[in-house]
Amino acid sequence: MGAPRVPDIALVPQPAELTASRAPGPALTSATRIDADAAAQDTESWLRAELGAATELPLPPGEGGDAPIRLRVDPAAGLGPEGYRLTTDGAGVLIVGHDPAxxxxxxxxxRQLLPPAAYRRAPTAPPTWTLPAVRVTDRPRFGWRGCLLDVARHFLPKHDLLRFIDLLALHKINVLHLHLTDDQGWRIEIRRYPRLTEVGAWRRETQVGHARPAAFDGRPHGGFYTQDDIREIVAYAAARHITVVxxxxIPGHSQAAIAAYPELGEGAPVEVGREWGVIDTVLNVSDTVLDFYRAVFDEVMELFPSTYICIGGDECPKAQWKASATAQRRIAEEGLADENELQSWFIRQFDAYFAERGRRLLGWDEILEGGLAPGATVASWRGTEGGIAAARAGHDVVMCPTRTSYLDYRQSASAAEPIPVGTVLTVADVYAAEPVPPELADAGAERVLGAQVNVWTENMDSPRTVDFMAFPRLSAxxxxxxxxxxRDFAxxxxxxRAHLARLDAIGVEYRPLDGPHPWQQRPGVPGWG
Structure with missing residues (x-):
């Protein structure tokens, strides 16, 4: 038998350098121990728990030569941030990382070098836990490898959110952008303003699909994370080297908050949103509203150590401001040209507030309209144009354009796709995406922090449907x-295909590559696009 061909070692994502040897690789047995230096002990604990569950091996601590698995942090190894070197040979396993990540x-x-059964939570028919002999040297291209998960439109219980974090970690994703509030729900406890969850976390029914006139399910929906839940989620993610953003x-997509505290709005009292799409309801621009949200963000910043705090800033209708005496007076007082500059003024209040506290504002590319706040980072979703403009203006950018990054979009043109929305976005389309636009290749590429995909959940009413829409596109x-x-899709x-066996072992209900299972379809429920 010769050395295994590199393509037969099915690693996802593909590492920077991978060589395989014809020599026999090590096996995990009841005698296998793990030795870690102080900086790698968290990974030691994680590896013991994950592999121990699947293999029923104790994998106790060892020392030096007594330990076939050795974990080391060495910033002088020349690997770069988040980089590592993995060697498996007759001496065992050695992992050296630039840092704990x-x-x-x-x-x-x-773990991916082992059979897919290594991803199960308990032993099955015991395979031989033999590793190939390889040498892997690897590092990430981007420092921001993100996934947005919308828990506002449909609430994802904490247990399922923690499972999703594990799936991100498996794929070396390091940012979870957690969309916590919208017109249709407020999902985080704010102790100063209890009605945000008492009222804002619940809606009386939910639009199903995108028929006109809208159809509703007649079922109340809601849920929220307590502050202790958030602390647990943040800590769980941090242990897997994921930052929760x-x-x-604000100032649009705020109807749930206005339903809880009507004085935040510009019009008559409203209920928590039941319909999808852009809703005209916006926050007013009074000092009272600014103080309200400063207090909200004080509690948010206490819970989330992330450098970045996202304020949305997208899809903010201006009709209520045009008709509002308060808004027009603010425009006059601040010397603003119009409602677009009013939105920019509103955003800048929080850009300054975050900066004073050592944080940075992240917003969708609409925050460019009316002038970009000095410290803002832009998430470019309406194509790449907003990101290009922001980068050329000296601002950092996260690329997530709809045509390659929106995992709520239909996965094929087939009528079998459930509630088909948007344009077709296949696994191959996601894989072919290039986060750095050619317009920035000569100047500005350094401003692209990275990329993310966005899982908007208007049409994902359960963890099963999140699985179906996210995977395997998130793997690509x-x-x-x-x-x-x-990259070469072929x-x-x-x-x-080999990676899907790992997802099977975990229990991920992904979309098969050749189309949905019958039970994954939603016959008769219309989409849009």
Whole structure:
């Protein structure tokens, strides 16, 4: 038997360098121990728990030569941030990381070298836990490898959110952009303003599909995370080297907050939103509203250590401001040209507020309209144009254009796709995306922090449907965000097929590559696009 061909080692995402040897690789047995230096001990604990559950091996601590698995942090190893080197040979397993994150990613790669049963929560028919003999040197292309998860439109219980975090970690995703508030729900406890969850976390019914006139299910829906839940979620993610970036939407997409506290709005009292789409309801621009949201963000910043706080800033209708004496007076007092500049003025209040507290504002590309706040970072979703403009103006950018990054979009043109919305976005389309636009290739590319995909959940009413829409497209995105090598979908596809066996072992209800299962369809429920 010769050395295994590299394509047969189905790693996702593809590492920067991978060589396989004809020599026999190590096996995990009841004698296998794990030795970690102080900086790698969190990964040691994680690896023992994950592999121990699947293999029923104790994997106790060892020391030096007594330990076939050795984990080390060495900033002088020349690997770069989050980089690692993994060697498996007759001497055992050695993972060296530039930092603790690098060791963790090396351990994720180690797990992928084992059979898919290594992802089960308890032993099945015991395979032989033998590793191939390989040498992997790897590092990420981008520092921001993100996934937005919308828990405002449909609430995702904490248990399922923690499971989703594990799936992100498996794919070396390091940012969870958590969309916590919108017209249709407020999902985070704010102790100073209890009605945000007492009222704002619940709606009386939900639009089903996108028929006109709208059809509703007649079922109340809601839920929220307590502050202790949030602390747990943030800590759980941090242990997997994932930063949770919270999003509290202002000044549009705020109807749930206005339903709870009508004085925040510009018009008559409203209920928590039941319909999808852009709703005319917006916040008023009084000092009272600014103080309200400063207090909200004080509690948010206490819970989330993330440098970035997202304020949304997208899809803010201006009709209520045009008719509002308060808004028009603010425009006059501040010397603003129009309602677009009023929105920019509103956003700048929080840009300054965050900066004073060592944080940075993240917003969707509409925050460019009327003038960009000095410290703002832009998430470019309406194509790449907003990101290009922001980068050229000296601002950092996260690329997530709809045509390659919106995982709520239909996965094929087939009528079998459930509630088909948007344009077709296949696995191959996601894989072919290039986060750095050619317009920035010569100047401005350094402003692209990275990329993310967005899981908007208007039509995802359960964890099963989140699985279906996110996977395996998120697996393809992981390689876009991590790997620097030129991408070839024909080369990726066999690795992806092997990777699906891991998702099967975990229990991910992904969309099969050849189309939905019958029970994943939603016959008769219309979409849009």
């Amino acid at each position: 690098g060791v963790f990613y090396g351990a994720q790669t180690l 919270p999003e509290i939407d 995105f992981a390689e876009v965000a991590w790997s620097s090598a030129e 080369e990726f596809l066999p690795r992806l």
